[in-house]
Amino acid sequence: MTHEKEVTNYHTGEVETVNDNFVQLYIDKLDLIMEMMSENPTAAKVFTWLLKQMDRRNALVVSQQALAEALNVSRMTIHTSTKYLKEKKAIDVLKSGNTNIYAVNAQIAWKADANGKKYALFDAAVYIADSEQDKPLFDTQLVGHAKPRPPKKQRNKAIS
Incomplete structure (x- = not known):
């Protein structure tokens, strides 16, 4: 069974060979994953579930409630687990409303080929507001990120 497939890049029309049906990990990050398994097994379970579900751009849009239901845990457990994973810089969480x-x-894991891992961004049409975000932990390069709004005084001048 092969772990590669050919995919047509709809922007360029070129056929690319990509890895399929597995996640790649850096060996030097396995210690971090083992540490997470020891310190916070539930957070490690959340992390591995995200690895399984994420797209080829390392992203997944899912509410805390949906994640809690998928893992059969409470929403508060998801909140605590994701806070831990953010502290470990294993994930970042961006907001789009709720x-x-x-x-x-x-730098820990990715699904695309090695050439594509640096583009850990995602193609869904999801608009996120800068005002809902915490300071990023690492550069996710997610598209659709809103520009910060000018201060209210500047907006009022622009309207006048």
């Missing part, structure tokens, strides 16, 4: 966009750190 929905979370989970971005797995591509």
Whole structure:
């Protein structure tokens, strides 16, 4: 059974060979994963679930409630686990209203080929507001990120 498939790049029309049906890990990050398994097994379970579900750009849009239901844990457990994973810089969580966009750190794991891992971004049409975000833990390069709004005084001048 092969783990590669050919995919047509709809922007260029070129056929690319990509890895399929597995996640790649850096060996030097396995110690971090083992540490997470020891310190916080539930957070490690959340992390591995995200690895399984994320797209080829290392991202997944899912609410805390949906994640809790998928793992059969409470929403508070998801909150605590994702806080831990953010502290470990294993994931970053961007907000779009009540929905979370989970971005797995591509320096730990990725699904695309090695050439594509640096582009850990995602193609869904999801608009996120800068005002809802914490300071990023690492560069996710997610598209659709809103520009910060100018201060209210500047907006009022622009309207006048």
